[in-house]
Structure formats: structure tokens, C-alpha cells
Amino acid sequence: MSHAPQPILDPALAPPFPQAALPMLRDPQLRKNVAHATDVIQAKRARLVAEKPDWQALRASASRIRDEALEHLAAYLEQFEARCMERGGVVHWAADAAEARAIILGILREENASEVIKIKTMTSAEIRLNPYLQAAGVKVFETDLAEIILQLGELEPSHIVVPALHVNRSQVREIFARSMGLSDLSDDPQALTAAARHYLRRKFLEIPTAISGANFLIAETGAVAVVESEGNGRMCLTLPRTLITLAGIEKVLPRYSDLEVMLQLLARSATGERMNPYTSLWTGVTPGDGPQRFHVVLLDNGRSAIRAREKERQTLRCIRCGACMNACPVYRQTGGHAYGSVYPGPIGAILTPQLSGMQHAQSLPFASSLCGVCYEVCPVKINIPEILIDLRAQVTNQERGKAARFLDPMYLGMRVANVLFSRSWLFHAAQWMGRIGLGVFTRKDGWIHSLPSIAAKWTQTRDLRGLPQQTFHSWWKQRKQGSR
Amino acid sequence: MSPTLAARAAILTKLDAGSSASGGAIRAESFPRDYVRHGSLDADARVAKMIERLREYDAEVAECAPENLAFEIAAQLGRSGRKTFVAPAGVPREWLAAGFDWKIDGDLDTEEIEHCDGVLTACFCGVADSGTIVLHHSAAEGRRVISLLPDWHLCVLRASQIVETLPEYFDRCPEIPALVTWISGPSATADIEMTRIKGVHGPRFLNVVVVKEQGIGNRD
Numbered sequence: 001m002s003h004a005p006q007p008i009l010d011p012a013l014a015p016p017f018p019q020a021a022l023p024m025l026r027d028p029q030l031r032k033n034v035a036h037a038t039d040v041i042q043a044k045r046a047r048l049v050a051e052k053p054d055w056q057a058l059r060a061s062a063s064r065i066r067d068e069a070l071e072h073l074a075a076y077l078e079q080f081e082a083r084c085m086e087r088g089g090v091v092h093w094a095a096d097a098a099e100a101r102a103i104i105l106g107i108l109r110e111e112n113a114s115e116v117i118k119i120k121t122m123t124s125a126e127i128r129l130n131p132y133l134q135a136a137g138v139k140v141f142e143t144d145l146a147e148i149i150l151q152l153g154e155l156e157p158s159h160i161v162v163p164a165l166h167v168n169r170s171q172v173r174e175i176f177a178r179s180m181g182l183s184d185l186s187d188d189p190q191a192l193t194a195a196a197r198h199y200l201r202r203k204f205l206e207i208p209t210a211i212s213g214a215n216f217l218i219a220e221t222g223a224v225a226v227v228e229s230e231g232n233g234r235m236c237l238t239l240p241r242t243l244i245t246l247a248g249i250e251k252v253l254p255r256y257s258d259l260e261v262m263l264q265l266l267a268r269s270a271t272g273e274r275m276n277p278y279t280s281l282w283t284g285v286t287p288g289d290g291p292q293r294f295h296v297v298l299l300d301n302g303r304s305a306i307r308a309r310e311k312e313r314q315t316l317r318c319i320r321c322g323a324c325m326n327a328c329p330v331y332r333q334t335g336g337h338a339y340g341s342v343y344p345g346p347i348g349a350i351l352t353p354q355l356s357g358m359q360h361a362q363s364l365p366f367a368s369s370l371c372g373v374c375y376e377v378c379p380v381k382i383n384i385p386e387i388l389i390d391l392r393a394q395v396t397n398q399e400r401g402k403a404a405r406f407l408d409p410m411y412l413g414m415r416v417a418n419v420l421f422s423r424s425w426l427f428h429a430a431q432w433m434g435r436i437g438l439g440v441f442t443r444k445d446g447w448i449h450s451l452p453s454i455a456a457k458w459t460q461t462r463d464l465r466g467l468p469q470q471t472f473h474s475w476w477k478q479r480k481q482g483s484r
Numbered sequence: 485m486s487p488t489l490a491a492r493a494a495i496l497t498k499l500d501a502g503s504s505a506s507g508g509a510i511r512a513e514s515f516p517r518d519y520v521r522h523g524s525l526d527a528d529a530r531v532a533k534m535i536e537r538l539r540e541y542d543a544e545v546a547e548c549a550p551e552n553l554a555f556e557i558a559a560q561l562g563r564s565g566r567k568t569f570v571a572p573a574g575v576p577r578e579w580l581a582a583g584f585d586w587k588i589d590g591d592l593d594t595e596e597i598e599h600c601d602g603v604l605t606a607c608f609c610g611v612a613d614s615g616t617i618v619l620h621h622s623a624a625e626g627r628r629v630i631s632l633l634p635d636w637h638l639c640v641l642r643a644s645q646i647v648e649t650l651p652e653y654f655d656r657c658p659e660i661p662a663l664v665t666w667i668s669g670p671s672a673t674a675d676i677e678m679t680r681i682k683g684v685h686g687p688r689f690l691n692v693v694v695v696k697e698q699g700i701g702n703r704d
Contacts, residue, residue: 033677040678057518064515071513074499087662093492103488145684146675162675169676189676193684200685205594221660231632231671231686238628239594249495256660260651261519263666264614274537274614275668278686280628283662288591289627290663300491304498 007337009156010128011356014340016363021338030166034158034335037165038326044272045323045377052268062261063381066317069219069252070307076219076252077298083222087284089294097127100299104129104211104244105136107295111242113138113209117200119226119233120144121213122160122320123246123299125342126355129211140211141203143232145196152179158336158344161270161322166335200232210236210291214247215319216262217296220255223283224296227266229276237280243291249298250307250316262319265379269321302355311390315350317380324374324384330367339364346374350387358394365391409454428473435467442466521655523613523648530612534646535694537615541669542682543690550697553640554578557604560638560691566601570630574623575606579640589630597629602636603687608661609653610646616668617641617692618653620661628665637670637687642695 008014024030049055069076081091094100108116116133118140124130130140130151142151146164150157153175157163164172173187176195185195212233216225224245226233237243253262259281267276285294307313325331325345336344340361341352349368353361365388374384400411420430441448448464450456458464525533535545548556558581561569568585570592580586587600606624607617617639619625631637647653671686682688 037678054519057516057520061515061517061519064513068513068515074496077499078496092488093495094488095491095494099487099491143685144675145673149675162678164675165678172676189679189681192676193673193681197684204685205598221662223662229671230673230684232684234628234632234665235685238632249499256657257651257654260654261517264519264650271674273541273668275611275616275666277541277668277670277672279664279666281661281664286663289621289629298495300495300498304495307499308501 006154007156008340009125009337009342011341011352011360014361017338017340017367018363020340021334021367024334024338029168030335031333033166033168035332037159037162038332041162041272041326045268045326046272048268048272048274052264058261058265059379059381062265062319062379063314063317065253065258065261066319066380067314069254070250070313070316072254073249073252073307076254077249079219080217080222080252081298083220084224084284084296085222087222089222089284089296092295092297094297094299094301096301097299100127100246100297100301101129101132103297104246105133105138107242107244108133108138108209111209111293113242115139115141115203115207116209116211117141117143117203117207117236117240118147118210119212119228119236120147120163121211121246122157122342123213123248124211125157127246127299127301129246141200141207143200143204143236144228145193145230145232148196148199149175152176156337157342159322159325160320160343160345160347166337200235204232204235204239208241209244210240210242211244211246212236214245214251214296215266216259217247217252218256218259218281219252221283223256223281225259225279225281227263227276227279229271229278231278234278234280237282238290240291242293242295244295244297246297246299248303249300250303250318266319266321269323269377269379302357306354312350312354312387314382315347315354315387317382318347318351319380320347321379323377323379327373327377329369329371329373339367346384346388347382350382350384350391353391358391358398362395362398365389365395413454431467431471435469438467519651520649521651523652525612525648527643530646530648531643531694531696533648534610534612534615534641537612538669538690538692539615541615542672543615543669543692545692545694547694547696550695553693553695554581556693557581557638557640558583560693561602561604564602564636564638564689564691566636568600569602569604570597570600570626570634571604572624572626572630574626575604576624579604589626592630594629594633597633600634602638603630603634604638604640605631606640607645609656610641611650611653612646612648613650614668616650616666619665619667621663621665628663631665631667632686635683635687636689636691638691638693639667640693640695643697646694 092103133140149164158166169187177185214224215227267273324347328346331345339348341348343351349364368388370385372385420426446466451459538545570587572589605626608620609618670690671684672682673684674680
């Protein structure tokens, strides 16, 4: 087991991305685990996407459905609330994380609940619900296999769909053997899964209160849908007396039939399955079937502000499939912890700075090569590179306002470049001087391996090709003269 | 005003400020839905695809003619080596094969259901494209809990209930159901090194009897 210090997934406290990424890049086991998991999911996804001739049409419709929901979000939320309450649900509204935590604890107090079972929900990780409830004396039992691994191992999630993908089987064996008292447990995934089933079975049957997230809220009917694989979700949604669902306000779909698009895209994108083993949908309270007390907590926590920004609004289309992180060349090197947030990868790089305020997570919009693969795989067509560039501009504009920046070499360099690039004679002169200047550093192989001063930031991680003997301009001129 | 009502008012105000809608009225937007709505397979091929996809996700599938259904159910129950089964009150009496212990659910205690070895239910629909069985939890499909706790689920699917695409399922809903469970294979996880493990908390075994009625699916 690696003994690296625990990563910090709080955007207000986490170190900048390049700094946070270093311990990850130096951990060969972690990199191997992340590479293996993302390779496997990507290969499965690619095969199943290829068998859908209408994949692009599904993506187009999905993005329009999500846009429609976001455009009329207030009206759809009110419709959801009204329908859900008609069917016996109780709807609460929380402006921020603190309000949501207080509402949930209040319900648990009313229920005299000292224990609660929980379905994996990234939204609850976003509001740091578990430590809050534990501190208030409520014992929280995660029931998703990956979440059990993290909870018992006191580890942090590194992916939104497969949160423990950075942990391998022998690490899981060690965690389970220690915390479940099973010293002769093998590291066979089948045996580890059986241990988790045994560990949770009585808890499902006996703990009368559950907390879930939501994949979709259906405005038309007031229903909630949860997508899962193991059946732990069905247990939590069916057996307890009381169910509390925490959902971001952006999770609304206008109509029940919109699921015909979303369910075709979600599992294929998330886990490379035609359909996940179980999807549950329920509407308020059904007499005789499932929890008889049902609460929904609708969480804003920065979402309404994202919606108000024209270009960034599409961030809220996200259905949390994780395809962008599996495909991202940066995430695949660093894993999720470097992003300093429970939302890692490309979607995290745009969501985290917006949710936590632009004063935090300023390095995240730069944690990308802008290769565009995240946009290509996104089932709801979020143009992540476009938003990254926009957020970069916002960060730069904020920095530009600060007086100290005028002496910053990077800032000075950009000012000089601005002058040079806007006058062609200056540009040509600079090229001529650059060829002479860089020639000093260019080795026989035609590459520059190291540069002094601020330029060393470039060459410390990569080589730079030396400038060619001839510019395109002069070659073009020569060519024209030759052909005449 | 309670805190949650104050939050409600604040959130809705912020959302209205950024919206082009007036007065909260929703007008449904029309946009192209160019994805495949209706499948292209004939009935026999549709059934064959359903069976193939069910098997791909580790479900056991048996096929039978309508007149042999009771016999096939009894055979499946016998082969399972299990004794005590739960069934919803709405399943036909002839499905409840003699020689087994039957618990008929209305409001059975959770512990009683937990001690059953298996469950027998009908279903609302099968979606061939993804090998998915859809339960609406009607009287013959049962409460959610009975198809969850027992380790072995035997589900009867009629060929006429099989559609090719997911949108075709939505077209078939006479009204919007309040409770739905979409089941695609037995419960599974890939949380440890992406190795697919069959059977976590839900039934570890899913058996499906496909009833080939009205000559559908009898090509071979």
C-alpha cells in the first residue's frame, strides 16, 4: 500500500494542479492502475458505440433535451416539486452545501436515525456529507463496492463512476482483511465482492434510513431515477422506511420519455455496457412498496450561477458518465486526485472552478492539452475545450488587473510579443534575431534541450525543435520566383 | 419563512433571471430526434436478438411454446435445486408448480422474502437491443422487494412483449408508470480492476423463459 499523504479534494485548500500532480506521476502503481482501468473501459465503450449507427443522432438529441431542461429550469423544477409532493414526497431546497447538510441531518434527527445506508452519490461528496454526519453522531455505511473500499480504507475518490479505480486487488484485499477481520481473504475479485455482500447484507435489512443521489429527476411526473450495477441501490431504494435523495437542481429532464435517449447513452459511455444491470425509477411514495417517507433535497451550490453564464451553461448538461476522464491524456497520466476536487478530469477542470468560485482551482483550466477528445466522447456534447479556453481568459484577466503582474517576465514577454506580432517588419526582424539567438542553444541533432531563465519552464519537461534555416515566407517567395 | 423556503425563493429568482421564459409557462421545444425509433428486424429475429443479448450478460434463457409454459417453469424450478419460492399474487395459478414451497406475496415480511431461495415473476417488456427486462411492478410482476432479495430470479417473458429498441418500449407504455425497474442481466460490478463479477447484492442468477406464442420466434 502506498504511504503517500492523503490527497486534498477541497478546491479551497488543494495545491495547484502541477504541484498536486507530482506525487501521482511518481507513483508507478497508481499510474498502472489508472491506465489499466481507463484502457479497459475505453475499449468496451468504443465497441458498443460502434454498434449504434445512430450514436451521433442520440448525442444531438441528448444535448437538446438537456438544453431545454436548463433553459426552463425554474419551471421544470416547480413542476417536479408539485408532482413529487402530490405523490407523497417532501421537497426541500438548499442554496449551498451547508444548508443541504443541515436539512439532511434535520430529517435524520426527526427519524431518530443513528445509522444510515448510502448509495454512491458524488453530490454528497461535493457537500462533504459523510464527515458532517459522522461528527454529528450518525454512522454512515456506504454500500457501493468502490465506496466501501474508499470508506474502509480511508481513501479519496479518484473517478466519478469508478471511484476506486486507482486501487488494485491486493490493496482491496488488505483493506477488507483489516477492517472486516478476514485474515485469510484472497485477492480474487470474486472473493472480495462476496466479502462485501456478506458485510452489508444485515445492514440492508436492518437500517431503516437511506440516502441516495439521483441520475435524473422527471419534471412531468415527479419521479426520480437511479442508475447502478450491483443492486445496492435497489436495496437502499426499496428496504428502508425513510429515503432521502440529494440531487443537484440541474438533474431535471422534462419528460419520462426523454429517458429513451439518456439510458441509451449513459451506460455505454460510463461503463461500456449496452445497459447497466439495474435502473430504478420511483414516484413519491407507493403504498406497500418501498420507503413510506421520501424526501428530496434540491441543491444549488453554485449551479444557478453557472446557468446564468451563456457559454458555460452547457457544463450543466453533464450526466456524470466519466467518459471524458477515461479518454483524457492528462487524467490518464495523473489520475483523479491531482484535480483537488471530487470532480476530476476534463469535466472537473471546468466544473470545479465554476462551482467553488474562480478564486479557487485557478490552475485547473490549464490542466489540459486542448486535444478535444473529451468533447468527442461526451454523450451530451459539452464543448469542454471551448469552456476551458474561456475560463483561462477569465483567470488571465483577473491576473492582469494585479499591479505586480507588470513586472512578471511572462506578462512582459506577452507585451513584447504583442508589439512584434502586429508589425510585419518587426516580426521578420525578430525571426532573424531569433534564429541567431536560438542557434546558440541548438544542438547538432537540430533540437534545443535546455534554455536559460524563464524559457527553462518549457525545456525542463520537453525538447524544442531548433528554428529551420528558412521561413515559410522566404521559401514561398523563392518558389514563386523559380516558377516564373 | 423557513430556511428551505427562503432557499427555494432565492434559487427560483436566480433561475428566472437567466431565463427567456416568461411567467413560468413551459412551452415544449421541438427539435430533431433523428435516432432510431423503430427497429428493422422481423419478429423471429427480434426474439433471437433478445435471447442473444440476455445470454451475453450472463442470464440463462429457456424457450418454450405457450402450452408448455407451466411445464417449463416446473423444469426450471427443479433444475435450480431450490425449494422455497416467492411469487406475486397476480401470477397465473398454473405457474405455481407442485412440489415446491410457495410464498405468495401481498405484504410478506422482509425476513420471509429474504429466506426464499428464488422468485418467479412476469414482466412488462423486453428490449432486445440491450437485453433489458422492464418491470412495472404490476400484480403479476410483484413488489420491488420480491425480485431483489431472493438470489435466483425466474422471469417469464412473452415474445409479444419483446420490442427491438428502447424508444419502442416508451411507445408501449399505456400510461407513465410510477415504479419501474430496468434489469439487464444479474447484478454485477467491475469496481475491482474492471473485472466483471456477476452477482453482488441483487439476485446472482437471472433465468428467463421466453414464451414463443402465435408462432413468433419458431423459425429454427
